[in-house]
Amino acid sequence: MLGKRTIKGRIGFAFAVVMLVCFSLLPFAQILSTSLKHQFDWGNPSLIPQALNLNAYKELLGLTEVKKVEIPVAIQKILDNPKLPQDKKDAIAAKYVANDNLFPFGKYMLNSIMFSVGAAFISLIFAVMGAYAISRLRFKGQVVIQRSVLFVYMVGGVLLMVPLYQMAMNIGLASTMWGSVVCLFLIYIVQTLPVGMYMLGNYFRGIPFALEEAAMMDGCSRTEAIIKVVLPLSLPMLATVFIYCFIIGWNEYLFASVFLKQYPEFHTLPLALQELFVSKNAIWDRIMAASMLTLAPIVVCFLFASRFMKGGKTDGGVKG
Amino acid sequence: MSPLERAEANFAWKLVLPTIAVLSLLILYPLLYNIYLSFFDVQLNGDKAFVGLGNYTKLLANPDYYSAIGTTALYLLGTVVGTTLLGLAMALLLKDPFPGRGLVNAAIMLPYVAPVISVVFGWQFLFDPISGVFNYLMVDVLHIWTERVNLIGDPDSALGVVILFDIWKHAPIAYMLILSKLVSIPRDQYEAASIDGYGPVGRFFHVTLPELHFVLATVILLRLIWNLNRFEDVYLLAPNVQTLPIFTYYQAFTGVIDQGLAAATSVIQLGVLCVFIWFYIKKVMKW
Numbered sequence: 245m246l247g248k249r250t251i252k253g254r255i256g257f258a259f260a261v262v263m264l265v266c267f268s269l270l271p272f273a274q275i276l277s278t279s280l281k282h283q284f285d286w287g288n289p290s291l292i293p294q295a296l297n298l299n300a301y302k303e304l305l306g307l308t309e310v311k312k313v314e315i316p317v318a319i320q321k322i323l324d325n326p327k328l329p330q331d332k333k334d335a336i337a338a339k340y341v342a343n344d345n346l347f348p349f350g351k352y353m354l355n356s357i358m359f360s361v362g363a364a365f366i367s368l369i370f371a372v373m374g375a376y377a378i379s380r381l382r383f384k385g386q387v388v389i390q391r392s393v394l395f396v397y398m399v400g401g402v403l404l405m406v407p408l409y410q411m412a413m414n415i416g417l418a419s420t421m422w423g424s425v426v427c428l429f430l431i432y433i434v435q436t437l438p439v440g441m442y443m444l445g446n447y448f449r450g451i452p453f454a455l456e457e458a459a460m461m462d463g464c465s466r467t468e469a470i471i472k473v474v475l476p477l478s479l480p481m482l483a484t485v486f487i488y489c490f491i492i493g494w495n496e497y498l499f500a501s502v503f504l505k506q507y508p509e510f511h512t513l514p515l516a517l518q519e520l521f522v523s524k525n526a527i528w529d530r531i532m533a534a535s536m537l538t539l540a541p542i543v544v545c546f547l548f549a550s551r552f553m554k555g556g557k558t559d560g561g562v563k564g
Numbered sequence: 565m566s567p568l569e570r571a572e573a574n575f576a577w578k579l580v581l582p583t584i585a586v587l588s589l590l591i592l593y594p595l596l597y598n599i600y601l602s603f604f605d606v607q608l609n610g611d612k613a614f615v616g617l618g619n620y621t622k623l624l625a626n627p628d629y630y631s632a633i634g635t636t637a638l639y640l641l642g643t644v645v646g647t648t649l650l651g652l653a654m655a656l657l658l659k660d661p662f663p664g665r666g667l668v669n670a671a672i673m674l675p676y677v678a679p680v681i682s683v684v685f686g687w688q689f690l691f692d693p694i695s696g697v698f699n700y701l702m703v704d705v706l707h708i709w710t711e712r713v714n715l716i717g718d719p720d721s722a723l724g725v726v727i728l729f730d731i732w733k734h735a736p737i738a739y740m741l742i743l744s745k746l747v748s749i750p751r752d753q754y755e756a757a758s759i760d761g762y763g764p765v766g767r768f769f770h771v772t773l774p775e776l777h778f779v780l781a782t783v784i785l786l787r788l789i790w791n792l793n794r795f796e797d798v799y800l801l802a803p804n805v806q807t808l809p810i811f812t813y814y815q816a817f818t819g820v821i822d823q824g825l826a827a828a829t830s831v832i833q834l835g836v837l838c839v840f841i842w843f844y845i846k847k848v849m850k851w
Contacts, residue, residue, distance in 0.1 A: 257657070257662075260657055261657065261658070261668060264654065264657070264668075264672060265668055265671045265672065267732070268671050268672045268674060268675055268732070268736075269671055269674065270690070271675075271683050271686035271687055271690060271732075272674065272678070272683070272686060274686045274689055274690055274697070275682065275683070275685060275686040275689075278689055286694075286695040287694060287695045289697050289700045289701075370582050370583050370586070371583070373579040373580070373582065373583070374579060374580045374582075374583035376579060377575075377576040377577075377579035377580045378580065381572050381573070381575060381576035381579075382569070382572060382573070382576070383572065383573035383576040383577060384573065386576075389580060389584065391845055392587070392592075393583075393587070394841075394845060395841055395845070396587050396591040396592065398789050398790075398837070398841050398844070399591060399595065399793075399834075399837070400790070400792070400793025400794070400795070400809070400837075401793070401795065402793045402795050402809040402812055402813070402830065402833075403595065403598065403793060403830045403833060403834050403837070404590075404591065404594050404595070404598075405812075405813070405816060405817075406598060406601065406606075406812075406816050406823050406826045406827045406830060407594035407595070407597040407598040407601060407827070408590065408594050409816075409823075410597070410601060410606065410610060410823065411593075411594060411597065413608075413609065413610040414610055430586070430590060431590065433586060434586055434587060434590040434591055437583060437586065437587065438587070441583065466575060491677055494679060495679040495680055495681070495796075496796075497680065497681060497795075497796045497799075497800060498795050498796060498813075501817075502817065513679075513681065514679065514680070514681035514796075514800075517681045517682075517685075518681060518800060521685070528689065528695075531685050532685060532686075532689070535681070535682035535683075535685045535686070536682070538679050538681060538682045539678055539679060539682040539683075542677055542678060542679055543674065543677075543678070546670075546673070546674070546677045547670065550669075550670060550673065
């Protein structure tokens, strides 16, 4: 729009772009900056810390030294008893390890990885099968299924939280810890499956059918043709869909809070961070460092995926 | 139907069956079950008592429900208009290649992919009454306000922050959708308009805008569909802004729990959502 041939136009253009980038990145800069500041520095509007403070990161990543707690003599005697099995000794000793790590970040991160990677993987398998059928094969009911998938894709989680919770309650899953974990896992699969199918369906349609046909003439079955021809050709898109599903799971808060709130050992990062924020242990630098570490994997994934998103970049740009 | 066609159809059904099974069980069935639940008084532990239309009459007599509808309407209006306009402006600005465009693109896409839980803390800090930059600007630098204000603490002003946050987060998608259409407008249309004597502004209104008509409608419709049920962005940034999803969440899981009432709220909301989705499938879908 701006005439880029004149000097004035160029300066105006550059200014507008810089403003836009600043607007987009300012909250990220604020998170990074506050995570590195000491408390006395928080009120300082400058983004550059006066003195670097890495304590929050060290604490979250477990790099601070574990404080030794003195074990009472009586307990030490029990521990020295050779007749006691080793696992019982460990169990007793564990009670006397310093418990000042208020926020076991690593555990939450593992939980998040488990839920989002697992769900994304299964979702991808189903999505490949479904998307291939819908985009490549002819059968009755195809259009209905296509439209239903699009419909369920757009139904928000808020509309499902009560019935899903009640269903889980009725069959007894929501009242046990592992049941709740299974529920959440299944929910993450259905939350990501429609978008995966939608993206892959559009992509498969762009692969020339002649390639599969050639493979089938050479004696491959249809399944073999899919595995040997279609999937290798779709590798970049498969990676993109996987990352996309992974991001959805990683960022999810609503269902995690409905199903896992009373099971702290399975809290995912969004849930854990929110609980930390409303707790008395909320300190800005710790929260910001945790935010930064939650953000980092997503940024890496995104930069990786965006290399593949040149071609069909609007395919994934629908959800959200 | 020839045997070959039948074999193809069989194969297709085998492939879609797992998907149909999980989606029916965990989305379609719950939606129907939700309608059933809306006629019951439902306890958190699963106990139910039939109350007929009781939940609906209770809901329609609840002033908080209407205030939630009002908040949602404002939220939708602000975010739809803001996101579309900013997305359009971004697309027009960044349409032509320039050095570093890839980096700029990555930077402006970041808000969209970043976890909500992380970025809300950045926003909360920016608007923090004690340490936040925004208050510093308004009070100490520009002297517009005489004292520091807790913008997120007050539900009315928090709605404004939430709208701004949503625009920040979702303008990138609007930008991508609009850009992909914008770059496909043939150059000769602009040349023809130039010959007809239109300046840059005239070309925008006579060539660009009519061409973007369809994609702009798509963007608006998608924003309505997603934002009607948006929970996390609002709840995590400012839990005191009660749009309908947050209203429903509070009914269902906090304080005086009334899951039947929450179910009734969701049923009404689903009805509205279906209208939007019907429009989308009818007018926009390109499967």
